[in-house]
Amino acid sequence: MEPLRIGVVGAGAIGQYDAEEAVKSGSAKIVGVFDVNHPVARNLARVFSARVSPTYEELLDRQEIEAVLLCVPHYLHKTMAIQAADRGKHILVEKPMATTLEDANDIIATCRKRRVLLTVNFSLRYLARNRKAKALIEQGAVGDITGVQIIAHVFRERGYWMGGRSNSPDDWRASREKSGAGLLFMNVCHVIDYVYFLTGLKAARIYSEYATLGSPAEVEDIASVTIRFDNGAIGTISASTIMRGPDQIEERIWGSRGTLVLCPDGLSFYSTRPIDGKRPGQMHQIPKFRGVSCTAEWVRRFVLAVREGKAPDVAAREGWENVAFISTANLSLEKMRPLEVPLFPNHD
Ligand SMILES: NC(=O)c1ccc[n+]([C@@H]2O[C@H](COP(=O)([O-])OP(=O)(O)OC[C@H]3O[C@@H](n4cnc5c(N)ncnc54)[C@H](O)[C@@H]3O)[C@@H](O)[C@H]2O)c1
Known part of the structure; x- marks a missing residue:
């Protein structure tokens, strides 16, 4: 299976971990990184020989990036997920999907409209x-x-x-x-x-x-x-x-x-x-x-869903119900x- 080419957004505590696990899954490649804290973005990018983007928009403009892994604070999940969906990128977002049901609804509606897949990290x-x-x-x-x-x-x-x-x-x-x-x-x-x-x-x-x-x-x-x-x-x-x-x-x-x-x-x-x-x-x-690496398995299953055009295991509904x-x-x-x-x- 062709590894999913991922741009990691947010290189803080969980961004580093998720990126490593995504690569361990054998199903993904980290090709881009963006964080407003540029030194942490550079550090993470170095580990995977990935390219650092100066802005989120620049990362989203990169054709080779198929999906974003959003590891940013909760209040940014909505806007950044919608921006990614609008550029046709699949989305792996850290929990929670959003901070309100209205925001979760907007994310889901945009993903459906743009035909991109969405998963929330409920990997436990x-x-x-x-x-x-x-x-x-x-x-x-x-x-x-x-x-x-x-x-x-x-x-x-x-x-x-x-x-x-x-x-x-x-x-x-x-x-x-x-x-x-x-x-x-x-x-x-x-x-x-x-x-x-x-x-x-x-x-x-x-x-x-x-x-x-x-x-x-x-x-x-x-x-x-x-x-x-x-x-x-x-x-x-x-x-x-x-x-x-x-x-x-x-x-x-x-x-x-x-x-x-x-x-x-x-x-x-x-x-x-x-x-x-x-x-x-x-x-x-x-x-x-x-020991099973839950995050690696979460990524592996999502990549399978993308490649086979199926619904992910932990999809919009599961994320929404948790926010509900x-x-x-x-x-x-x-x-x-x-x-x-x-x-x-x-x-x-
Ligand atoms: N699945 C889990 O078990 C687990 C564990 C910890 C955190 N999380 C989730 O991961 C997300 C991030 O948490 P964290 O602990 O890594 O937070 P963190 O504060 O350590 O890292 C967040 C990163 O996002 C960056 N950031 C902030 N604004 C940004 C922007 N506009 N564009 C790009 N980058 C931006 C920050 O500079 C920082 O590096 C949260 O949703 C949190 O709930 C999940």
Whole structure:
């Protein structure tokens, strides 16, 4: 398969990583780089013998570039994705697709009009642990899902909000206007995405409480979200970036026949059915999974979709539904009441 010729836009923390993984996928070549921070653009370009563009427009004008990999702050996703689509470039955009549903709609409409493919980096879907969890659910280990609990407590030092972990420091993460949301867009969006993917459920109604209690930021650093899923199941998210001590990260999905527990070390399950030849009625642990590079797999699958003219795995709908969840949670806090989560509209 002909490698996809990519222009990387944004050579900060994730731009460097994504570019390396894209090349590792064996399906892509980095041929161009643009960043308003010229030294980081030059450094990244050097690694791949790629050409640095002086402006985004110049990068988009380059015929040989087939796709852009957008690794820029959230508030730029909309404009830069639309500019790329208008020039006929396929788009790999970092999560979240956009900061508002209106922006996500505009991106999707332009991509459809220009017939370019779009994918959002929800690559944790490709984690071997998550693939196994999905298979267990499909085999009936959990039965009809009745409950979902997402716990995501970590600690982020004050400097994190000022870009202290990036090679290209900037305080966009702390700004509501620039980031759109705090820890929900930064971290928890991945978990929301793969819980949708594993269970096939979608949030129908949401009530949220957020606060900023320990960070120099306008966005939330602690959040609690109550979810009614479309099958009637109840879910909760308890998340923060201000919990001192060891991280607490776990997702639990349970139903009429069993329970699945995902944590950074692996997964465990309990089922009233014999699953995978395992005895029913007791907890089984699957502690180790072979490391898979999720980002490389995300790129590889996208290139396959481009070359074969198929829809990408993580496409417009998945990106949109994630923004729908988080923007509804934002609005629920603002209005101090539960809100229905909008359904993916017809963009034709
Ligand atoms: N998939 C993941 O797990 C993951 C992890 C971290 C970040 N991200 C996402 O990646 C994106 C970037 O995050 P980051 O941590 O790399 O941020 P960062 O601040 O480290 O890097 C952003 C880069 O974009 C550049 N930039 C800013 N304005 C620009 C413009 N107009 N044109 C070109 N370049 C511009 C900055 O100079 C900087 O180098 C965000 O969407 C973030 O949510 C995803």
